[in-house]
Structures are given as C-alpha cells and as structure tokens.
Amino acid sequence: MKSIASLAVLLGLAQLAASSPAFVARRNDASSAAEAFNKETSAYTASSAFPTSMFASYYNTPASMTAEPRPVVTDVGRNSVFPDILANPTILPLGPSSSEAVYPVATGTASPDIVSQVRQEITDIFASSSSNCTKCTDALKTAQKLAQQSPQDVPALLIELCTKYKFKSASTCAKQYAPQVLGSVYAQVLSYANFSSGSTDAQYMCNVVVGSSFSNCSLPKPRLLDEAYLDDWFHGKRTPPSSYNLNVGEPTANGGNLRVLHMSDIHVDPRFFVGGEAACTNGRCCRADAYNSTLSSGNFTQGTLSRALSGANISESATYWGNFQCDAPWSLALSTLGAVTPLNGGHEVDMTIHTGDMVVHDLAQYISQDLVKYTHQSLYDSIRAMLGKGPVFNAIGNHDSAPSDFASQGALPDGRSDQLSWDWDNLARLWEAEGWFDHDEAEQVRSHYAGYSVTPRKGLRIVAINTDFWYKNNIFNMIHTSNPDYSGSLRFLTDELFHAEQRGERVWIVGHVLTGWDGSNPLDNPTNLFYQIVDRFAPHVIAHIFFGHTHEDQFNIFYANNGTSRAADQAKAVSFMAPSVTPGNNVNPALRIMHVNATTYEVMDYHQFYTQVPTFPDLPESSHGPVYEYLYSARQAYGNFTSSNANSTHPVDGGVWPQDAPLNATFWAKLTEEMAVRKELVQQFTVFQGRNSPRSPNCTSDECVSAKICYMQSGSAPLGKQCKQGYGSVQSS
DSSP: OHHHHHHHHHHHHHHHHHHOHHHHHHHHHHHHHHHHHOGGGSEEEEESSOOGGGSSOBSSOTTSTTSOOOBOOEETTTTEEOOGGGTOTTBOOOOSOGGGOOOOOOOSOOOTTHHHHHHHHHHHHHHSSSOHHHHHHHHHHHHHHHHHHOGGGHHHHHHHHHHHTTSSOHHHHHHHTSIIIIIHHHHHHHHHSOOSTTOOHHHHIIIIIIIHHHHOOOOOOOOOOOHHHHHHHTTTOOSOOSOOOOOOOOOOTTSOOEEEEEEBOOOBOTTOOTTSBSSOSSSSSSBTTOOOTTTOOOOOOSSBOSOOOOGGGOSSBOOTTOOTTSOBOHHHHHHHHHHHHHHTTTSOOSEEEEOSOOBOOOOGGGOOHHHHHHHHHHHHHHHHHHHOSSOEEEOOOTTSSSSTTOOOOTTOTTTGGGTTHHHHHHHHHHHHHTTSSOHHHHHHHHHOSSEEEEEEETTEEEEEEOGGGGBTTOGGGGSSTTOTTTTSHHHHHHHHHHHHHHHTOEEEEEOSSOSOTTSSSBOHHHHHHHHHHHHHHTTTTEEEEEEOSSSSOEEEEEEGGGGTOOOGGGEEEEEEEOOBSSOTTTOOOEEEEEEEOTTTOOEEEEEEEEOOGGGGGGGGGSSEEEEEEEEEEHHHHHOBOTTTGGGOSSOOGGGBOOTTSOOOHHHHHHHHHHHHHOTHHHHHHHHHHTTSOTTSOOOOSHHHHHHHHHHHTOOSHHHHHTSOSSOSOOOOO
C-alpha cells in the first residue's frame, strides 16, 4: 500500500512538472507567500488521535483507526438521541418515514377509472409515431390529470412506468418513487405545473428531469429581460446614485486585515466504512454495501448487511482518513476543522463563510429529515467548538435538506410552501444556540425560504440566499419556469441591496450553487436576473459574492451590460467558488483563509491550504494524521499581468497588481486577459482547481484554454452555455 500511495504522489508531481514548467516556479512563489503570511502557518500536521472530547459519548469506541467513530448526538429540538441506524455502516438506514410524504390537494372528484385511463393514455402516447419530445410533453399533460384528481396514486404509477420502460432497475424504481421519497413530490410538481400552450414548464421538465438524451427536447430560450421588465424590477431606479456615502467599517484592534475562513462542501459521511470498497461501481463508495462489479456482484439486503466483502473482492480499500471517490469520514472532517486555527497562526479567524452542503451524497431513499438534522447538529457543534467565537454565516446547500436538492417556493398553493419549514426552523434554532445569530436574526431565518440578512460588523451586510431556487435539480423549479423569480428570493435580495445602498453598506452575497461557470448547474432565467441585479449594485454596494457546490476552486466575473464587453474596465463583481472539504470526487480537501480589508470589506488576498489524499493510506502506520500544506496565495499566483498589460483597458504600473489594491473584479478580469496570452496560467489554475490532485486532467490545448477563460467570464447560466462545453470540471477518474 505504501508503494502505491507513493507512486500516486510521484506521478501527480511528475505530471505537473511535465505539463507546466511555469508551475514549478509558481510553487516557489507560493512558498515565499506562505513565509510572508506567517512562517508558523505554512503547514499543519493533524493528530492521529480522534478528538473524543468533541462528543459526550459514542455508539462505538473511536480509539482505533480500524473504524470510524459513531458519536451519540442529541436532537435538542426533541430532547432525544438520534438512533444509531443513521450512522451504523453495517445497517442500511430505513430512510424517510411515511409521514414525510406531502401530496398536492386534489382538485375535484376523481373519476372511478382515472388510474387505468391515464395508464392507457400514456401507453398509447409512448407507442405512437410522434417525436420523443412530443411523447414526453403529452405524457406529462396526461399524468397531470391523475396528479390533480388522485395524487396518492401517482407514486405507484411512476414505479410501474419506470419499471416497464426500464428507466431504472425494478428495485431502484420502487425505492426512489416511494411516496415519502420522491413520489409525492413528483405528484405536486405534476399538479402545479403549467402545461398550457405557450408555457415552458413541460419543455423544461422533459429536458432537465427526464433528460434531453431520452426526450430529445431542447431547453427553451432564456426569457428576454427587456427595459420595461428591469425598470419595473428596480422600481424605476435602474441607475445607481451619482454619489455614494460609504459607511466604512471599523479598523481591527491591531490595524490589520480581518481573517475570514471560506469553507464549503464538507459532506461528512457518518456511514463511512473503513476497509470497504473505495472504487465502487454502485451508489456511494466507502460503504459496507459498496462493491466493484468487476470483483463482486453485491447482493446486499435491506436491514443488516448480509456479508462483508473479503479483501480479494475489493479493488481499493477505504482508508480511515478518506478516499478520492468518497465523502469525508468524521476523522477527515474534524481534522480539517482542527487545522483552521493553527493555519491562521494560532489565532481564531474573525468570522467564517460556509457556503453549504454538510450532508452526505446518497441515494434518495436513504436521505431522511433525521439524517439532515443529525448532520447539522453534530457539525455545527463541532464548528463552534473548533473555530471559537467568530460568527459563522451559512448558506444552505442542495444536499442540506430531505429530499436532497428540493426547496419549495413560497408561492406554492395549498400551504405546500411550508413543507420544508422543518429544515429552516431547525437551522434557525441551531444558529441561535451556537451564538452566531441573536433571536431576531434567527426569527428572520424562520420567516421565509429566501435567505437572511445580517450585519456582523459596522458597514458590512451579509445577505444569504437560497440558491436551490435556481438549481436545475430542484424539481420545484420546473413550475412557472418563465418567471425568473417564482420563489421571491431575488426580490428579497434586491430589496436588501436597496436598503444597503441607502445605509451606505458593503454587501457580501452568500449562496451555494454558482450562477454561471459553464452553465451546467443553474437555470437560465433566475441567474440572468441575478446578473442584472449585480450589474445594478456592483461595485459600490456589492463587495463580493461567495458560492460553493462544484467542489472546485473557481471564480466568475460579472461585467457591465450583461457581458457584452469582457474588457477589464467593464468588470463589476466577482464570485468565488470555494474548494471542498470532501475529497469526492477526485479532489484534495482544502481550506481558504481570506485577508479582508476591515473598512471596505474587500478581499486583499487569500491563502489556500490542502491535504493530499494519496498520502492517507500510509497515515495509520505513522504517528500523525493528515498534513495540511500551503498551496498558493491568489495575489502571488495571479498578480503579474506584464504580458497583457499594454493592451488592457485597465493597465497598471509595471504590469504587477499594486500591493494595496484589493483582489476585485478588475483583478480577476485582468487575469483572464493574461491567461489568453500566457496559456500556461490556465494549466496552473487547473492544478489549483483540484488542489494538486493527480487525477485532474491537464488543460493545455487551445480549446480547453479558451473554454476555461470563457467559463471564468460567464456569471450566468445563459453566458456559460455559450462556451465550449466539456472542460468545466477536473473531477474525472
């Protein structure tokens, strides 16, 4: 095992040296930057011992590295202990209870034979000679009759059709479309969607939910947000005020920058099974029921797993500290949290931005409300204990609910907008209990799903928004698709920005799902409107935007006039996508500590640290845990624009970004100009994207370089989709 891990690291470093000679020099720059940052924080070695004091008791003994600890966590909302079945790797969880099913209210009286009638009509539609897209849209319209007249019969019909037409295996169909899993939600969407002529709901559903490869339905063109629409949206105030009285923040006690942690996508897996299959071909890897089909047929049963795979039937063993194709075990999650203060020179960070996704990736039938609450309770308690008193401002990720990905809009009829209020009520209680929010702020979280708005320091406002309302996998977004803000979240954001403008505040927008990059994650219409909002309020109000979700180190630039010009002097805002803590899929875990000007709230630099997954197999035989190394300084890695400076619309003296200038949108726009001239910078960026992962593909071809620059310059889904596709992610195997 030692030789395999060492070979993986060696091959990864050899790949970097061969593919980008400039990268070696840049690593020297990064080392210099680390020394300038703080000689004591260039690296941190975690303890091999699990911090047992983090939890009062455990279902097992966490002293040995042969198994992950299973903490006993009390749900203080109910004053009861979460059951061990949520985390015991040898027992398949029961999943959501039947009480979690929420149906639409039936409209009218169902005809006696409605089920057989709809079944026959859909069968006839699929047997017709119509195009696949027409078949799909016609089938949806027919299914709507059942959803509106007899919604409780929708899950059974979905299971039947899924099995008959072999969309999935019979077992998977039955599990996924059970009423309490996805069945009742699909009944709601079918009932409330608008399938009339001129509506785009059916086309969106066939393209996004059913899938374009099966339905052959193209995505509708984005809605045109014309001047009349935008004048109405901004209440006739489309032009920013000519003067702006900035309510500047207060200097720190030592006169230095604020230290702000940007952390994202922890995805702790409480069922991580040490010794299991880490390169599986089914579901989630590093589980007791994970297997690689080349060596095993699986055949695990519900309840207690019937057997464990022998070593001969495992292609890659799940290690105690984690693996590339798996979510973070407790050992990795807590060692990463424990690294923050040491990497910050032994001082607590002033505040933390966490951009969502604490809950494990898993099959829909295993995600329950209890699992979400258990994860949030245990991780927020751990964050508070390990990061100290600095407040933490959280965005909700698409996996931070049950079912995953779903958020119900406030405009849903029949009181169905409140079906996920349990999640927000629980979060509000937790954030208040941890001391990050006062009672009034917690009540604001409870009041609606749009987000919250708080002021942690003089002159700074943090506005968090629920980005599930533009995430393509939130099936509720298939309702009223032509409305860019059916959820009301962007109305909330705009109003908060107007208030901040009146008060002279700087705003950080915090969310989970990015609005642009390659356009593969978000929906067109809401992110197009978001782009117009940023154009209106940046840079005088909006200082920065923070997202996560992709697990990769990325950024997006927002330009004036919807990006009609990508010149540096037209750049208005930048969004930072933070790297993940989870290694899945094929990236090294990372943390980012930002240096932020305490009066303008602009990022002056950030320092990125990471730990190498290929070293994990050897760690149980050592006397220590993961080593967190310095990766790079954004200013040092990207601040030299000498090759493009002469032709830039925003030249700087000597071509090097001034030391006293923030890393604002202009900085990042100039970086893309430099990348177009010095293409090796894109390969350097790609290495950072996966945090030195030996599994990241190179980006040295002209096509890849051009595509990535295009992604960086695309702050909305419509703009991202205009770029050459296929180069957005480094998470290949």
